Amino acid sequence: MDADDRGCPKCGSTETDVGTISTTGGGLSKMFDIQTNSFRVVSCVDCGYSELYRDAGSRGSDIVDVFLG
Numbered sequence: 730m731d732a733d734d735r736g737c738p739k740c741g742s743t744e745t746d747v748g749t750i751s752t753t754g755g756g757l758s759k760m761f762d763i764q765t766n767s768f769r770v771v772s773c774v775d776c777g778y779s780e781l782y783r784d785a786g787s788r789g790s791d792i793v794d795v796f797l798g
């Protein structure tokens with residue numbers, strides 16, 4: 730894929746914000762059928778589109794690249 734095609738899947742923006750969700754037995758953990766885990770959330774700053782990634786530790790910085798394609 731050409732570098733110029735990178736960006737938000739919805740609007741094409743490359744402005745992202747990364748947050749973290751920790752699940753400790755609430756609704757999310759039931760939804761994903763897990764006990765306790767953390768997830769990274771990459772959100773497009775422009776349109777708000779977000780993708781959820783299971784926290785992979787050292788690969789944390791890579792999820793923005795995954796999001797942007």
Ligand SMILES: [Zn+2]
Nearest residue numbers: 737740773776
């Ligand atoms: Zn967007």
